[in-house]
Amino acid sequence: MVYVAxxxxxxxxxxxxxxxxxxxxxxNSGIVKFGDFEQLSQESFxxxxxxxxxxxxxxxxxxxxxxxxSSLF
Numbered sequence: 001m002v003y004v005a006x007x008x009x010x011x012x013x014x015x016x017x018x019x020x021x022x023x024x025x026x027x028n029s030g031i032v033k034f035g036d037f038e039q040l041s042q043e044s045f046x047x048x049x050x051x052x053x054x055x056x057x058x059x060x061x062x063x064x065x066x067x068x069x070s071s072l073f
Contacts, residue, residue, distance in 0.1 A: 037067035 007022065009015045030044020040049060042062055050058035 033070065034067070036070050038070050039065055039067040 007018060009018045025048075027040055027044050027048035030041045030048060031038050032041045040062075045062045045065065046055070046058050050061055053061065
């Protein structure tokens, strides 16, 4: 079973204003920015994203994690 918690603005609402009403997710502090791209640091990925995954598997997942364009945020 997978549980996903998400928030999304209604049509016409501002996502930044919505997000400001909630605590910042722990992984946000581990985002590394380079040029026009971002990705989670290894420490943050292992702790906040893949904390329940065996370390060897989590390291493999971190290795193939691709950066995401900053413009998507």
